[in-house]
Amino acid sequence: MAPQTTPEVCGMGHSMKRKEDPRFIRGQGNYVDDIQLPGMLYLDIVRSPFAHARIKSIARENALKVPGVLAVITGETLEQYNLHWMPTLMSDTQMVLPTEKVMYQAQEVAAVVATDRYAAADGVEAVEVDYDPLPVVVDPFKALEPDAPVLRTDKEDKKDNHIFHWEVGDRAATQSALAGADVVVKQDLYIPRIHVASIETCGCVADFDRVMGKLKVYMTTQAPHAIRTVLALVAGHVGLSEEKIQVISPDIGGGFGGKVPVYPGYVLAIAASVVVGKPVKWVEDRMENLQADSFARDYHLKAELGATKDGTLTALKIKTVADHGYTDAAANPSKFPAGLFSIVTGSYDLKHAFAEVDGVYTNKPPGGIAYRCSFRVTEAVHTIERLTDIMAHELKMDPADLRLKNFVPADKFPYKSVLGWEYDSGNYHGALRKAMERIGYAELRREQADKRERGELMGIGISSFTEIVGAGPSRQFDILGLKMFDSCEIRVHPTGKATARFGTKSQGQGHETTYAQVLAEELGIPAAHIEIEEGDTDTAPYGLGTYASRSTPTAGAAGAMAARKVRDKAKKIAAYLLEASEDDLEWTPGTFSVKGAPQKSKTIQEIAFAAYTNHPPGMEGGLEAVSYYDPPNLTFPFGSYICVVDIDRGTGEVKIRRFVAVDDCGNIINPMIVDGQIHGGLTMGMAPALLEEISYDENGNISGGSFMDYLVPTAMETPRWETDKTVTPSPHHPQGAKGVGESATVGAPPAIVNAVVDALAHLGVRHIDIPITPEKVWRILKDKGAGL
Amino acid sequence: MAKHDVRITVNGEPREAAVESRLLLVHWLRDVLRLTGTHIGCDTTHCGACTVLLDGEPVKSCTVLAVQADGREVATVEGLEQDGTLHPLQEGFQQEHGLQCGFCTPGMLMTGRALLEGNSDPSEAEIRQAISGNLCRCTGYVNIVKSIEHAAAKLRQESA
Structure with missing residues (x-):
């Protein structure tokens, strides 16, 4: 499809150079580990060498003697606040830190908070954990055998290692069709465990302001709004309230799905910041990333x-x-x-x-x-x-x-x-x-x-x-009940430039460029004049984030719909300015003109200025719109x-x-x-x-x-x-x-x-x-x- | 822990500091000098996100101690742009879409610079060999190769 807009407007179909590149090619990106706040502390994690073991004891004394180490957090610490377990996105439960046993090699066992990252690492080395190894179940087929050790002993009624059964289609009809087929091929396949291994690992800086009760979390997350809600639901009982939680997803060094879940490290950094009242940084290293992340x-x-x-x-x-x-x-x-x-x-x-x-x-x-x-x-x-x-x-x-x-x-x-x-x-x-x-x-x-x-x-x-x-369509798709629509809010400024915010978060996909083009296509405002913002829950409209190739189908669509709302209002203003009926106006990208009299026209920039300086009587001023798009x-x-x-x-x-x-x-x-x-x-x-x-x-x-x-x-x-x-x-x-x-x-x-x-x-x-x-x-x- | 006085020239600017023996060069650059363009992507010298030039040679600054840079010159991504003019590599990466998330980009740029300083007209195979210690998870390398070719052509044009 040939582009419908000029290269100056740069709507859909143009290979516009990316708006985010100027900062990245200069090393001026702002990733989580680049954030350094005054008084910031560092958190590092003690991990299990065993895949299944009872924890007999955790001795923190030697760690606390390490210069710079301020605290050692264990499961018992968190248990006092009922924060030692957290829900997963599939409504299962996951340990933040264990109180009884570890369930996989590299699982989080304790956390050390210190004044710098070297002291935190020293502290991790000095924590002494005494384990009692338990039988390990690695093979999922053996896990299903009747005599397999039951792993989730934390679940009182759990008598086996089966999580769920799901099926779709007509079993009997399919079996009968296979029985009647001329040729049937059968094959076993194994699709092994792999890891997204984005080049930036996961991490966060949690910054709790004790006076105002506000928690600001800079976080490697693909879904900042959903994370904010999860934090409010999980930690509401210790005083975190959703309007006082700000999740900021700054530049993200690749996501690919690995930055959707909530990992224990995030929760630990937040808990440490709330308790200590200082900013706390946690950034995992590559081995932690590969061994413990989803x-x-x-x-x-x-x-x-x-x-x-x-x-x-x-x-x-x-x-x-x-x-x-x-x-x-x-x-x-x-x-x-x-x-x-x-x-x-x-x-x-x-x-x-x-x-x-x-x-x-x-x-x-x-x-x-x-x-x-x-x-x-x-x-x-x-x-x-x-x-x-x-x-x-x-x-x-x-x-x-x-x-x-x-x-x-x-x-x-x-x-x-x-x-x-x-x-x-x-x-x-x-x-x-x-x-x-x-x-x-x-x-x-x-x-x-x-x-x-x-x-x-x-x-x-x-x-x-x-x-x-x-x-996806909200009739079928939700995460923890949150419907999977997505959003865009557009503000067209008096001089005809625009700022738009979305509920998604780019991790390299180039949303600052492509969303600007989506809006340029609909409004005729040059993409170069449209600033895109994402990833700050205090400013962006609510959305479920970027994963599963959903940004263009959901938030991109929301952008188009919000832009059309803007254009509808712009048309009314144009009709007023041109003293014409709306029905007599036609749109070419960036301009409303009177049918048959193209010299009588108003550009979107002129209309934007009028929206703030000369809007029709009885109409609200301004030129803004928001859309929450629920795809059919x-x-x-x-x-x-x-x-x-x-x-x-x-x-x-x-x-x-x-x-x-x-x-x-x-x-x-x-x-x-x-x-x-x-x-x-x-x-x-x-x-x-x-x-x-x-x-x-x-x-x-x-x-x-x-x-x-x-x-x-x-x-x-x-x-x-x-x-x-x-x-x-x-x-x-x-x-x-x-x-x-x-x-x-x-x-x-x-x-x-x-x-x-x-x-x-x-x-x-x-x-x-x-x-x-x-x-x-x-x-x-x-x-x-x-x-x- | 013992501290050592070091003098290191960073992007042409002499710096003096007292550093712990074990402080990694990458942490000194990022946490002390606040030159955060050099990134950290692994702990085993594989990913190359932390690549800087040490006396003109590309090194993984996560595997160099700050004291080892004493008396030497370090070049980072922040020094590529000169007097408001982008280095041809920076221009090449933007023109050829040689970056997506941007995390590996500083390391790629520095490796590319070292390559082009020794070879003004590298073949595709030579470029791929040169950047084989720099991992990129986003681009599939095709456009990174083109970006470096773009820069090489521009540099040859400038020196012609």
Whole structure:
């Protein structure tokens, strides 16, 4: 779509350079750890070396002798205020500090408050904790066995380690469809535990003013308003009142879902500041971040897909065990314990499906949050895209042909999926055909055949994903009862410039730029003249924050709606100034003019000035509006990705030679930023496919707990991504846009895995669990006698 | 704890300080001098968010003691802009969308500066090799490579 506004106005479709860059390229960003307040103290945390142990004693005396150490906080300290447990977003409970036992390695055991960060670290070393180790449960399947030790002994009526059962679809009909299918493929998949590992770790500065009773918290949070409400609900009994809590989310160094939850460190810093009456800083180090903050995924799946022998997919059945660690601290909408996993029928017109998920407690850190994806959508997409490829292999069909045969056709949208979603729009055939053309699919297949003759290993993998983002409609979506609308407030100033505030919070997505463009599109005020603010609960309107690709679908839409309210009022003022009827006015971006008499016109800037200096009698002055936008549906971005890999037969190394990503996120606000989001998402899709995993030994000892062995991709492994677009506007979003920040993270892993399996298919390989490390491939090659 | 008198030139400005033996250079820069553009992203010298130049060589300032910088020159991101003119790297990162959250950016810029001072026309492979000790979680590196190429071209143009 060609831009409707001039480059000066810079509405939608312009690759406007980012407004936030001038401070970041000068090192003038303002991240949490950059904040230094007078008299500020530092908090550091004593962590458990055991995955499951009773605490016999905590001796603080030696720590209190360390110069600079002021206090050692334990679970008993917090118990006096009834703050030793806190609720999770899934209405489970999580320890702030333990009073009886620890449940995972690296769990918080005590906190030390000191005058500087070195003294706090010394204090941590000097706290002596005596533990009595308990049996450790690492494997979620063993956790479900009848004789497994019950982990949550704090819950009086809890007799096992089962958290929840969730299911969707018609079990009997699906089983019967599978029984009647010509071909059924079955596959177990494990989608391992990983960590978002934003380059900025989590932290906060809590600043309690004893005189005024006001708490100000600078915090690495993606959802400042929700956090404020949670703080008021959890700590109301100790005197924190919501109007006196200000949560400020300053510049955030990447979020990806990891900065949605409330971690014990935040609560400890706040509690310490309230007790001491001084500002307290807590910033975790990388190992704490990887070992204790919320993990993502950890889904064990059993999947079955049925088809007719000519390749019509008929039925899908999935059984999942979800390892949640010791508490269910996922960050899903409340009614969705398995997130939006029910998008698992993907891009295919399946008539029968059934999915179930059982959540399980183990001795691991809590989580089940996103890793740059909308609530378990990656797990769903990985499953259906792997199974589709396995089916293609079974049917000896080209995986592209099988997809093209089964896609929901473009004329069937809005499409009601068998698991209950109404897909708003799509053109799956268009995206896959474009990707095939761009990469030269037929030619690549010929090259592959030649190479196979010569014994060289080359694979081509496709992923045609459908996402579900923009939570969401308040009839279904809430977090702890808070409806998931989002908001924008616009103030147009007398000189025609504007300030707008939103309920979301950018962590690198570029909202200061894209929201300005959203408003410029609607108002004709140059984006350069629109200042965007987010992340301060004292000033921004209430919203549920930025995650799950929801900012554009919810807050962006609120921006458009608020701008339209402004424009409605501007029209009345223009009619008054032009002595014309409103019905006789027409709008071109930035100007109302009289139909048929274009010389009689008023610019939005002239109208703004009049709103404060010469507004119509009987009308309130000023030019402001606010919108709380409750989307009627989610948005369903989609795309087709094709990956080409070459495999080194000597080392097992997988090299991504080419990767073409065709994305459709509806109408595009800023093409440059969308491409950047896709590049980053693809890299975070490649990461778990080839590199990243957090695993545990039988004693609950973590591996992958530092950047020594948690392998975040560098520039060396990351290929030069190739991107392209199709545009299928969302029919219900006011500007036809969809979320895009996570599409690529969701879509990329199966494209890569499908390519690797395709390279090895002639050796009898049908599936490889991620991450596909060189060692895994090397072992396969050795087993198959195909190595060098 | 013992303190040591040090003289360190930071962005061309001589500084004197008494520092604890164990004080990390990054903490001295950030907490004492309040040059907070240099960031901390890990504890194991992997992420490169804390990269500064020590006598022109890129180092991870989370793994250098402040006393080790005694008598030497430190360059940080705050010193890149000269007399109100952006360094070509800063311009390149903005023009080519080489940053998103901005947290890795100062380290990338300093690594890029060291690269371009030794190699005015680096290949893509050389750029990728040079920044392989700097992790970025947002951009996927494609635009960072372009940003450094942009800067290299501009620097060559300026010196031609």
